[in-house]
Amino acid sequence: MYTETVIWSAPEAFAADVPYQTAIVMLDGGGRVTVRVLGGRVAIGDRVTEAGPRAGIPFFRKA
């Protein structure tokens, strides 16, 4: 986990999900991706694992 935030004020398409956590994840194979966090809250440095895309959105959770 490179960085994260919890969003309390969302764009209209995501208003029903508030609050939700988004993060930038460093992938083991290199590169970074912005993801949604599922389940418990994660912090910088935590190891996370892919929880599958839902409706085209990449979800990750604490490993």
Next chain:
Amino acid sequence: MGYDPARQLGCKLVVEMRPVAVVGIGKTAFGAFADRDLRSLAVEAGEKCLRNARAEPSQVESFYLGNFAGPAFVGQNHLAPYVSTALGIQGVPSTRIEAACASSGSAFFHAWTEVAAGVYDLVLVVGVEKMTSQPTARVSQILAEAGDCAGEMKVGSTFASLFAMIARRHMHEFGTRKEHLSMVAVKNHAAGALNPDAHMRKRITLEQAMNSKPIAEPLNLYDCSLVSDGAAAVLVAPLERAREFTAKPVRVLGIAQCSDYVALDQKADITTFPAVRRAGEQAYRMAGVTAREIEFAELHDCFTIAEIVATEDLQFVEKGQGGPYAFAGFTALRGERPVNTSGGLKAKGHPVGATGAAQICDLVLQIRGEAGERQIERHSLGLAENLGGSGATCVVSILGAVA
């Protein structure tokens, strides 16, 4: 080597570039104006600017409109001639520039290139945005389109959340604290309270700033700039003709526009903006000054963390020290190097497409000694930094008094 701006921008030097001056400025008040449309705001700023320079619309040889999202906010496209003809400017090139929040900074840069290169003498820049006719969630959606919609924005990011992630990382790497961020808001509100054209003329306490409602952690309401309506205009001319228009010309000593990835997650290090660093270095070189010599600045505080990072990227302070620097009061209105004497985007307001031009107007007001209650003592050399998105566009301008 003497004055050689083209080569310093990496251009082939095919013409000798001319010194350029700002000879007129004009702004509307910033705020939420239910009874005003985009065009009436733009026209008000443009007319004030031309009056300020004692110039006629018929003298304008080229027109630039800085505007981010007129089509989405108000359902009107083809905005440049839509505005310029309403100003009575007929027949000349009329061009809209869109570069997210740096739209009118970029418009100013392009106006400068035209005048410096000798293509035209008198070029008018107007920046405008009409935002408040849309509900907040819709505004967030429209602003989000300045990010990478197929990537970072697809997961529900907002611009506040992108800058929140920058703040988190900055805190993690450098020990920046929440109260450092909040102090930027307190300071900019204190300056904005003295600006009659500011959207929010209200001082706030550190406690209020620390404890307002969360927007994207660790940023809360007072870390975020305002959703505003407004317009600002700048008239640019060759320095040698400046006194035809004003007794107080202000010279564009250095200017640069630089770019970088649109998506935040493509950047190797999100605690710094390479486009800001590069534009700053180029502008300093062109102006022949160092960061140390800059007396005051208007920096792009779309979020409090952005002002802190800008003071680092522009070398006002060492990397990682921007938080303590702001907290200690160095950048306050009566500090050793005031930042955002206008109140900044935080308190003056942030009608996105107007912001870059408004920053230039605010530098000119200080340099001319016309800033009223917020006038500072050392005001002959100022810098404006206008940032687009999460750092994909940056325009840095250095303006100075003409002896």
